[in-house]
Amino acid sequence: MTSGKSRWRAVATWLVLIGLLILGFGLRCWNWDQVFVGDQIHFVDADCYSRMTRVERVLTAPWQAIRFHDFENAPQGTVPHTTAPMDFAIAALTKVFDLFLSAFHFPLSALSSSLDLAGAFISPLLGFLLIGFLCWWSRHQPWRLALLLVVAVSPILVHGFLLGRPDHQSLILLLVGIALASEISIWSSVTPRPWSLLSSICWALALWTSLFEPLILLVAVLACRWFVLGRAAFRIRDRAALIVFIVILAGGLFFDGWRPLPSAPEIGEFFPRWAQTIGELAPLRFVQLFPWTGWLLPVVPILLILRFRKEKSRPALALAFLLLLTLGLSLWYARWGYFLALVFAFSLPHALAAIPLRPVVAILFVISLWPVASEWDRQLFPDPKRETALAETREDATLLHQAALSLKGPEMPPRPTILAPWWLSPALSYWSGQPCVAGSSHQSLPGTVASARFYLSSDPEVARKILHDRGVRFVVAYEPSRIVENSSQILGIAPPQDSLAQRLSNHPSDAPDWLRLTFTNALYKVYEVKE
Numbered sequence: 001m002t003s004g005k006s007r008w009r010a011v012a013t014w015l016v017l018i019g020l021l022i023l024g025f026g027l028r029c030w031n032w033d034q035v036f037v038g039d040q041i042h043f044v045d046a047d048c049y050s051r052m053t054r055v056e057r058v059l060t061a062p063w064q065a066i067r068f069h070d071f072e073n074a075p076q077g078t079v080p081h082t083t084a085p086m087d088f089a090i091a092a093l094t095k096v097f098d099l100f101l102s103a104f105h106f107p108l109s110a111l112s113s114s115l116d117l118a119g120a121f122i123s124p125l126l127g128f129l130l131i132g133f134l135c136w137w138s139r140h141q142p143w144r145l146a147l148l149l150v151v152a153v154s155p156i157l158v159h160g161f162l163l164g165r166p167d168h169q170s171l172i173l174l175l176v177g178i179a180l181a182s183e184i185s186i187w188s189s190v191t192p193r194p195w196s197l198l199s200s201i202c203w204a205l206a207l208w209t210s211l212f213e214p215l216i217l218l219v220a221v222l223a224c225r226w227f228v229l230g231r232a233a234f235r236i237r238d239r240a241a242l243i244v245f246i247v248i249l250a251g252g253l254f255f256d257g258w259r260p261l262p263s264a265p266e267i268g269e270f271f272p273r274w275a276q277t278i279g280e281l282a283p284l285r286f287v288q289l290f291p292w293t294g295w296l297l298p299v300v301p302i303l304l305i306l307r308f309r310k311e312k313s314r315p316a317l318a319l320a321f322l323l324l325l326t327l328g329l330s331l332w333y334a335r336w337g338y339f340l341a342l343v344f345a346f347s348l349p350h351a352l353a354a355i356p357l358r359p360v361v362a363i364l365f366v367i368s369l370w371p372v373a374s375e376w377d378r379q380l381f382p383d384p385k386r387e388t389a390l391a392e393t394r395e396d397a398t399l400l401h402q403a404a405l406s407l408k409g410p411e412m413p414p415r416p417t418i419l420a421p422w423w424l425s426p427a428l429s430y431w432s433g434q435p436c437v438a439g440s441s442h443q444s445l446p447g448t449v450a451s452a453r454f455y456l457s458s459d460p461e462v463a464r465k466i467l468h469d470r471g472v473r474f475v476v477a478y479e480p481s482r483i484v485e486n487s488s489q490i491l492g493i494a495p496p497q498d499s500l501a502q503r504l505s506n507h508p509s510d511a512p513d514w515l516r517l518t519f520t521n522a523l524y525k526v527y528e529v530k531e
Contacts, residue, residue: 016145017135017148020131020135020145020148020149020152021128021131021132021135021152023152023153024127024128024131024151024152024153024158025124025127025128025131027152027153027158027376028123028124028127028128028158028161028162028163029124029163030158030163030379030380031044031162031163031164032163033394034164034390034393034394035120035163035164036120037394037397037398038398040397040398040401041116041117041119041120041164042164042394042397042401043119043120043164043165043166043427044162044163044164044165045165045167045440046422046423046424046425046426046427046440047167047426047440047441048119048164048165048166048167048426049426049427049429049430049431050069050071050072050082050426050429050430050439050440050441051082051086051087051090051119051166051167051168052090052115052116052119052166052430053071053426053429053430054066054069054082054087055087055090055091055094055115055118055119055166056115056430058084058087058088058090058091059091059094059115062091065084065255065256065257066080066082066084066087067079067080067256067257067259068080069439069441069443070435071429071434071435071436071439072425072426072429072435072436072438072439072440072441072443072444072447073437073438073439073443073444073446073447074417074418074435074436074437074447074470074471075417075435075470075471076446076447077435078439078441078443078444079259079260079443080259080441080443081210081211081259081443082168082441083168083208083209083210083252083256084208084252084255084256085168085171085205085208085209085252086122086166086167086168086171086209089122089126089171090115090118090119090122090166091118093118093121093122093125094114094115094117094118095114096118097114097117097118098114101114118166119164119166120163120164120166121163122166122170123160123161123162123163123165123166123167123170124161124162124163126161126170126171126173126174127157127158127160127161127170127173127174129174130151130161130173130174130177130178131148131151131152133177133178133181134147134148134151134177134181135148137181137185138181138349141349142349142352142353143348143349143352143353144349146345146348146349146352146365147345147346147348147349149369150293150294150341150344150345150348151177151341151342151345153369153372153376154292154293154341154345154372155291155292155372155375155376155379156292156337156338156340156341157173157292157338157341157342157345159338160173160338161173168209168210169335169338171205171206171209172206172209172210172213172214173338173339173342175202175203175205175206175209175214176202176206176213176214176217176339176342177342178198178202179198179199179202179203179206179221180221180342180343180346181346182195182196182198182199182202183195183199183221183224183225184315184319184346186199186225186229187225187228187229187314187315187318188315193238193240193241196238196241197240197241197244199241200241200242200244200245200248201244201245201248203218203245204244204245204248204249204252205248206218207249207252208248208249208251208252208256213335213336213339216329217322217339220321220322220325221322223321224318224319224321224322227314227317227318227321228314228315228318266445266446266449267442267443267445267446270445270448270449270490270491270492271442271445273489273490273491273492274442274445274448274490275442276489277486277489277490279334280333280334280335281333281334281335282333282334283331283332283333283334284330284331284334284337285331286331289327289330289337289340290371291371291372291374291375292337292340292341292372292375293340293341293344293372294365294368294369294370294371294372295367295368295370295371296348296351296364296365296368297327297344299351300323300344300347300348300351301320301323301324301327301347303351303352303354303355304316304317304319304320304323304347304350304351304354305317305320306354307350307351307353307354308320310354311354313350315350316350316351316354319343319346319347319350319351320347322343322347323340323343323344323347326339326340326343327340348365352365395522395523396523397427399521399522399523399524400424400427400428400431400523400524401427401431402519402521402524403428403476403519403521403524403526404427404428404430404431404432405431405432406518406519406526407428407432407434407474407526408431408432408433408434412434413473415433415434415435416434416473416474417434417435417436417437417470417471417472417473417474418432418434418435418436418437418472418473418474418475418476419436419437419438419450419451419454419467419470419472419474419475419476420436420437420438420451420475420476420478421438421451421455421476421478421482421483421486422438422439422440422444422447422448422451422452422486423440423486424476424478425437425438425439425440425444425451426439426440428476434474437450437451437470437472438450438451447470448490449490449491450466450469450470451487452486452487452490452491453466453487453491454466454467454475454500455480455483455484455487455499455500455501456484456487456488456491456493456495456496456499456500456501457499457500458496458498458499458500460500460512460514463500463512464512464514467529472529473528473529474518474526474527474528474529475504475515475526475527475529476524476525476526476527477501477504477505477524477525477526477527478501478505478523478524479505479523480499480501480502480504480505480506483501484496484499484501484502487501504525504527505525508520508525511527513530514529514530515527515528515529515530516528516530
């Protein structure tokens with residue numbers, strides 16, 4: 001009888017875990033109709049198109065490091081902080097799709113390629129890998145389903161692994177998630193060497209990918225390791241892990257090189273105002289975090305501290321420190337919310353285990369997820385106003401693709417420079433293959449400032465000089481209110497009554513005589529600069 005119950009319990013557990021894997025992957029593809037529009041694939045953020053432009057070049061020359069972007073801030077270009085690991089991951093998935101599609105003779109339209117498919121699916125697949133790893137790692141953890149459920153359904157973690165978002169954030173989240181799991185195992189394992197090696201590999205790859213969030217988290221985690229293990233934290237038995245860590249970092253530095261901080265004066269002057277237009281760089285209020293974690297967010301640190309005081313559990317206090325650290329950083333910058341949700345999920349088994357009434361705790365945990373459920377209700381079942389906005393976004397992307405196609409072809413001059421709003425420039429560059437003056441990175445701020453000054457200019461000669469200095473051949477006009485508002489915020493000036501942005505979009509006949517209209521649709525107009 002006992003054996004039968006154990007067998008059914010094991011079957012039920014496997015079914016639940018498989019269900020969580022399916023749920024996690026499905027939620028990461030909730031925006032399917034925003035990414036797959038007709039026979040086109042559209043990416044979520046402007047940065048994604050810059051990433052895909054890099055991957056195109058990786059596929060052409062796999063072992064040649066991309067240390068310079070000539071497709072943004074043209075003609076000067078930029079020295080980016082973007083590194084190779086995510087490029088290689090997307091390129092490898094592209095090759096997998098190539099083999100799969102050729103083996104099954106699956107037809108692709110002219111506008112959809114294995115590269116675009118890889119860019120669309122890379123992040124959901126990385127999220128699936130993280131959930132799968134945690135399903136295995138948490139098999140001896142109390143309250144493992146709470147941990148897995150938060151990782152699977154937290155809206156901010158879903159966004160980090162979202163369909164059509166080939167951003168290095170998803171790779172960092174995967175690596176940091178595995179590294180945190182390894183660290184927790186090190187704290188409590190009698191044989192920590194395998195976990196130490198895995199932790200070193202993940203932290204080194206994460207640091208190669210980005211030196212911002214992973215570096216801060218690594219310092220915090222090492223401080224926690226010293227607090228939990230004391231003198232045993234850094235014994236000589238971890239020498240192999242240290243060697244692997246150094247080798248990976250040295251390899252990354254050798255391949256990608258050291259990227260100096262950009263020194264253009266525009267970056268220091270205009271960055272604070274430009275950053276205000278970027279959602280991930282905005283500060284948050286505490287109540288805005290509940291849709292990502294649920295109502296237990298303020299309770300979990302208290303439970304962890306109480307468990308430390310009652311049981312002298314140093315791992316519980318270490319997790320409380322990491323949770324409070326990421327909470328404070330999230331209130332500073334919204335982009336830290338990904339790591340807050342991740343640390344919160346890892347903290348749940350230790351926090352909930354401090355309460356003996358397991359059925360009551362389970363009920364309270366489910367109730368605490370009400371803000372998360374409400375956020376998903378808003379996302380999956382939008383109100384008519386938001387549904388209209390989503391439909392307009394899909395249409396805008398299709399119209400932008402048409403404009404980009406008008407900028408490529410055998411009759412085009414070699415690599416003509418395009419001036420367009422900064423948030424449209426990466427997509428235009430990716431689809432047309434031509435460089436743009438502006439870009440979505442802070443290294444492109446000189447070009448972004450130049451484009452803002454052009455669109456706000458009311459003096460044709462001043463505007464013409466901007467185009468001449470940048471070697472611009474084509475100008476893209478777009479709905480003027482957003483261009484004027486965004487450009488005014490970046491430049492820190494009041495919106496002008498009359499600007500080129502308004503004239504080029506609404507009154508093409510009033511355009512300067514040195515601009516010739518070559519393409520138009522319902523939203524975009526393309527002008528050629530006469531020589």
